Amino acid sequence: xxxxxxxxxxxxxxxxxxxxxxxxxxxxxxxxxxxxxxxxxxxxxxxxxxxxxxxxxxxxxxxxxxxxxxxxxxxxxxxxxxxxxxxxxxxxxxxxxxxxxxxxxxxxxxxxxxxxxxxxxxxxxxxxxxxxxxxxxxxxxxxxxxxxxxxxxxxxxxxxxxxxxxxxxxxxxxxxxxxxxxxxxxxxxxxxxxxxxxxxxxxxxxxxxxxxxxxxxxxxxxxxxxxxxxxxxxxxxxxxxxxxxxxxxxxxxxxxxxxxxxxxxxxxxxxxxxxxxxxxxxxxxxxxxxxxxxxxxxxxxxxxxxxxxxxxxxxxxxxxxxxxxxxxxxxxxxxxxxxxxxxxxxxxxxxxxxxxxxxxxxxxxxxxxxxxxxx
Amino acid sequence: xxxxxxxxxxxxxxxxxxxxxxxxxxxxxxxxxxxxxxxxxxxxxxxxxxxxxxxxxxxxxxxxxxxxxxxxxxxxxxxxxxxxxxxxxxxxxxxxxxxxxxxxxxxxxxxxxxxxxxxxxxxxxxxxxxxxxxxxxxxxxxxxxxxxxxxxxxxxxxxxxxxxxxxxxxxxxxxxxxxxxxxxxxxxxxxxxxxxxxxxxxxxxxxxxxxxxxxxxxxxxxxxxxxxxxxxxxxxxxxxxxxxxxxxxxxxxxxxxxxxxxxxxxxxxxxxxxxxxxxxxxxxx
Numbered sequence: 275x276x277x278x279x280x281x282x283x284x285x286x287x288x289x290x291x292x293x294x295x296x297x298x299x300x301x302x303x304x305x306x307x308x309x310x311x312x313x314x315x316x317x318x319x320x321x322x323x324x325x326x327x328x329x330x331x332x333x334x335x336x337x338x339x340x341x342x343x344x345x346x347x348x349x350x351x352x353x354x355x356x357x358x359x360x361x362x363x364x365x366x367x368x369x370x371x372x373x374x375x376x377x378x379x380x381x382x383x384x385x386x387x388x389x390x391x392x393x394x395x396x397x398x399x400x401x402x403x404x405x406x407x408x409x410x411x412x413x414x415x416x417x418x419x420x421x422x423x424x425x426x427x428x429x430x431x432x433x434x435x436x437x438x439x440x441x442x443x444x445x446x447x448x449x450x451x452x453x454x455x456x457x458x459x460x461x462x463x464x465x466x467x468x469x470x471x472x473x474x475x476x477x478x479x480x481x482x483x484x485x486x487x488x489x490x491x492x493x494x495x496x497x498x499x500x501x502x503x504x505x506x507x508x509x510x511x512x513x514x515x516x517x518x519x520x521x522x523x524x525x526x527x528x529x530x531x532x533x534x535x536x537x538x539x540x541x542x543x544x545x546x547x548x549x550x551x552x553x554x555x556x557x558x559x560x561x562x563x564x565x566x567x568x569x570x571x572x573x574x575x576x577x578x579x580x581x582x583x584x585x586x587x588x589x590x591x592x593x594x595x596x597x598x599x600x601x602x603x604x605x606x607x608x609x610x611x612x613x614x615x616x617x618x619x620x621x622x623x624x625x626x627x628x629x630x631x632x633x634x635x636x637x638x639x640x641x642x643x644x645x646x647x648x649x
Numbered sequence: 650x651x652x653x654x655x656x657x658x659x660x661x662x663x664x665x666x667x668x669x670x671x672x673x674x675x676x677x678x679x680x681x682x683x684x685x686x687x688x689x690x691x692x693x694x695x696x697x698x699x700x701x702x703x704x705x706x707x708x709x710x711x712x713x714x715x716x717x718x719x720x721x722x723x724x725x726x727x728x729x730x731x732x733x734x735x736x737x738x739x740x741x742x743x744x745x746x747x748x749x750x751x752x753x754x755x756x757x758x759x760x761x762x763x764x765x766x767x768x769x770x771x772x773x774x775x776x777x778x779x780x781x782x783x784x785x786x787x788x789x790x791x792x793x794x795x796x797x798x799x800x801x802x803x804x805x806x807x808x809x810x811x812x813x814x815x816x817x818x819x820x821x822x823x824x825x826x827x828x829x830x831x832x833x834x835x836x837x838x839x840x841x842x843x844x845x846x847x848x849x850x851x852x853x854x855x856x857x858x859x860x861x862x863x864x865x866x867x868x869x870x871x872x873x874x875x876x877x878x879x880x881x882x883x884x885x886x887x888x889x890x891x892x893x894x895x896x897x898x899x900x901x902x903x904x905x906x907x908x909x910x911x912x913x914x915x916x917x918x919x920x921x922x923x924x925x926x927x928x929x930x931x932x933x934x
Binding site for chain 1: 707708709710727730731732733734738742792795796799800878879880881882883884888892894895896897898899
């Protein structure tokens with residue numbers, strides 16, 4: 275019995291050591307270099323990308339602002355390509371509305387008023403950004419610092435690469451159509467899903483899913499002396515610290531107009547954060563829409579498209595929030611100066627359903643490279 | 650190995666003969682579960698037998714059982730939408746993490762548990778930390794471990810955290826529960842401290858250890874989504890579940906969940922089988 279126990283303990287220890295050794299060996303084998311023109315990706319939340327770059331766990335990343343400028347200003351990374359170099363004027367964040375909200379009592383009027391405030395906020399931001407010595411610019415920077423928890427230098431650098439706008443022109447619609455085609459091609463959604471939602475093609479889908487009516491009617495919305503929805507606030511969804519979604523921060527701020535009222539209040543709207551807001555990502559926000567917890571939200575176009583097509587989440591895109599504002603960053607001193615230098619390197623992305631993932635894929639495909647998960 | 654397979658086969662046949670009623674109850678329970686799932690899904694979709702009902706949006710979040718079964722088999726023959734990896738690749742990646750996390754937990758929790766169970770001083774030193782860290786969900790460690798330890802070892806350590814405490818606490822309980830009369834008897838018969846440990850404490854603790862191992866493996870699988878949610882190199886079933894949920898491919902997401910359930914049953918079953926073999930070999934059963 276005594277020997278048996280000693281042997282059993284010995285065998286257990288050997289098995290455990292062998293398991294660790296096997297894991298280490300397999301890990302080393304996984305790191306073998308591939309010379310076939312492949313770039314490897316892993317998923318990392320944007321807020322952690324700078325830290326991962328500085329520790330050497332990744333060779334670069336693609337993200338949205340301010341997480342691009344965060345590394346550049348901090349000296350950790352250098353820009354390899356801005357997203358406008360990959361796809362000029364590419365859509366990024368949008369304003370989506372729940373169909374049950376916009377179709378409900380006062381829904382069309384409240385949605386138009388919301389979009390009017392969004393338009394005013396966007397115009398105000400663009401004006402402030404074009405006058406960097408103005409008080410409005412200082413106020414905008416201050417709001418952005420609070421919202422993103424990044425310092426002044428980072429925020430100011432980040433603003434240089436974001437185009438704020440609300441219009442949904444032909445280019446915007448065409449880009450969404452291209453994204454949808456790419457998602458079908460990669461099986462992230464399917465033609466069956468498209469058909470089951472009543473769309474005959476990607477073009478038909480974008481035509482119906484992007485609704486410009488509210489942008490048209492918002493221009494004629496007048497300010498209101500009273501709050502029209504005092505007991506039923508519009509439940510607003512937005513993403514954590516996403517500088518692309520500054521319009522909702524500006525529209526909620528009571529210092530911007532100098533009247534003691536926010537832009538939303540000016541148009542008679544009572545706004546409240548939706549349960550769960552700020553959301554960690556667009557997928558989570560779309561779950562909020564599906565659960566009936568979000569009435570209007572700012573999020574990336576891809577999660578809105580995918581969740582609508584795959585899960586039937588009843589939303590419609592009613593305005594653009596921004597275009598561009600993303601970039602590929604590589605480690606400072608890495609010697610990588612173009613996309614060729616990314617071959618066999620590990621690049622972090624916010625996730626396969628993000629627009630940044632798509633942009634990276636488009637950029638690499640153009641150069642003839644594959645994008646595969648790091649193994 | 651063939652003897653083991655023959656033995657396993659005999660054990661299964663014997664179990665079926667001896668536990669026919671219980672087997673029928675288990676199968677019936679599973680059939681009821683699938684039926685309830687189907688009815689719930691039909692109710693949400695407004696399909697037969699609830700045709701008059703309007704489908705609700707959340708119906709998409711609960712696909713029919715056969716849709717999930719189809720997605721499950723499909724995931725082994727078609728690559729996932731993001732990475733060109735098949736479910737088999739994801740299973741392999743997750744198994745590596747579970748095996749490594751388990752190995753780390755085993756080599757650390759067993760000696761520490763024995764020490765805490767047999768030494769009051771050691772328990773006084775280690776217990777505060779054990780009680781402090783035990784209730785912290787592995788999800789809370791994700792940002793720390795994935796960034797500080799890296800994308801290879803970070804997920805493994807998250808799994809380790811899940812397995813470590815059940816094994817530690819079970820072994821501690823086992824070592825503490827040894828009947829003092831047995832130790833006195835061994836001492837009276839002239840056994841030294843090593844012999845008391847190997848002949849009394851260790852055999853007495855083994856059933857507790859195995860319970861901890863089985864519970865720990867289950868919790869390890871529960872941690873796999875958190876462990877693989879971010880930066881998981883080579884994917885993994887947890888990564889697959891998280892990714893498919895992000896793009897609302899809920900059929901695939903459920904297929905991943907079924908895979909984790911089956912892997913947990915498989916690994917816990919292997920641990921249970923080894924437990925029985927161990928008892929038989931030790932002569933305690």
